[in-house]
Amino acid sequence: MIALVDCNNFYASCERLFQPALRGKPIVVLSNNDGCVIARNDEAKAIGIKMGAPAFLMQDQISRHGVFVFSSNYTLYGSLSNRVMAVLQANCEKTEQYSIDEAFLYLGDLKHIDLEKYAGELRSKVNDVGIPVTIGIATSKTLAKMANRFAKKTKKDIGVHILDSSDKVNEVLRFTEVADIWGVGKQYAAVLKAHGFNTAYELSLAPQEWIRKEMSVVGQRLWNELHGMSCIEMEEEPPAKKNICVARSFGQLLSEKEDVREALANYAAIAASKLRQQNSCVTVLQVFLQTNVFREQDRQYYRSATVQLPVASNSTKEILHYSGIGLDRIWQNGYNFKKVGILLLDLIPADQVQYGMFDKIDRPKDNRLSKAMDSINRHWGGKELVKFAVQGYDRKWRLRQERLSPCYTTKISDILTIKI
DSSP: OEEEEEETTHHHHHHHHTOGGGTTSOEEEEOGGGOBEEEEOHHHHHTTOOTTOBGGGOHHHHHHHTOEEEEOOHHHHHHHHHHHHHHHHHHOSSEEEEETTEEEEEOOSOTTSOHHHHHHHHHHHHHTTTOOEEEEEESSHHHHHHHHHHHHHHOTTTOEEEOOSHHHHHHHHHHSBGGGSTTOOHHHHHHHHHTTOOBHHHHHTSOHHHHHHHHHHHHHHHHHHHTTOOOSOOOSSOOOOSOEEEEEEEEEEEOOHHHHHHHHHHHHHHHHHHHHHTTEEEEEEEEEEEEOTTOTTSOOOEEEEEEEEEEEEOOHHHHHHHHHHHHHHHOOSSOOEEEEEEEEEEEEEGGGOOOOTTOOSOHHHHHHHHHHHHHHHHHTTTOOOSOOGGGOSOOTTOOOOTTOOOOTTTOGGGSOOOOO
16 A cells, blocks of 8 residues: 655744644745745635735735735745654655655555554644645555545544545546546546546446557556555655756846846855755756846846756856856846856766866865765755855855744754743
8 A cells, every 4th residue: 555645835834833823814925036826825825815925916815815925935844844754754764755745655464454544644643743734645646646635625623544445446547537637637538538537437447459549658557556556666765866956036036147146156055965965966057047027128038058067067166167158158248137046957977977087176186075065964954064166155146035024943153942
């Protein structure tokens, strides 16, 4: 059996955890630069706040209903996610973190265990962290996803649903529209509906021959999953990414090259750190730069530049250097820029790098420097305390976060104080 543990309204739950007075109040969390809604709790959903709604269009609704609005605090969310995952890993030997607020648990053949009791106790233990969760259990990942969604919609108080009989499986299959099946996107859903499949149950009744012909191997795997056959393997270690992109919109428009260079250098350093985390190296990088397409009064500009590295690398120093070359190629004066980003392409394992005969860079020294910087920054909560001069400290480009909550779990000055 496989369980999917999913945190309920995770970002909103994190904000409410340290402010108990917010219980029962509508809460929304905004995207980078406080742009639009990326998370909301049940109370916010009940008053009609939609995902993706621009914050500036919701001011009347926010005032009328007393909605509490927060800037996204990924430091806090990441810290609490780690606590939740630690509880799950302590109670299940084989776990796979699927996202910041979801994890699959491989329960094996636990016929001797009361799954209802196990799930209830696990839910209680995670709740001790302060984050409510819902648990769906089935014989495949796809069915576990459906069971979890079914529990959220119909069993909010219990928070657990187990598909341990064919009747329960069929009930959930009938409840789930094809567009809501895990892994089925909008285009795929439209194709299925055009063929008369509106629910997962109807799709499960399709002949295998038709599935293989019309939906190829991916469709066959999905069909098997709907029938309780586990075809999607557990991944205890996340697979290495094929490319890495770090891009941000600026907190204010930038027209000076050095301000944009500073922002790009910080994004490049983040990308290099991610590269080292998965023990990969980059052979090609791309830098892109753009204005704000919604500002019709401004001249518009979008360009990108691709740079080939002579030797694949994951050194922050080198990636900063070559990203700077990319920026030099596309920079134009006289524009108000809104966003810059870096994309690392053609990644290879670090142990497969081929060095040039006339390479003059002291790569072992660079590697030691990068690892030392990673170690120091990780020790101090992931903040970039140690960095290169080009990354600067002025930060005119910094994200706008006017409603940022304290970092209660990672910053000494933000730890809650109790009056006795």
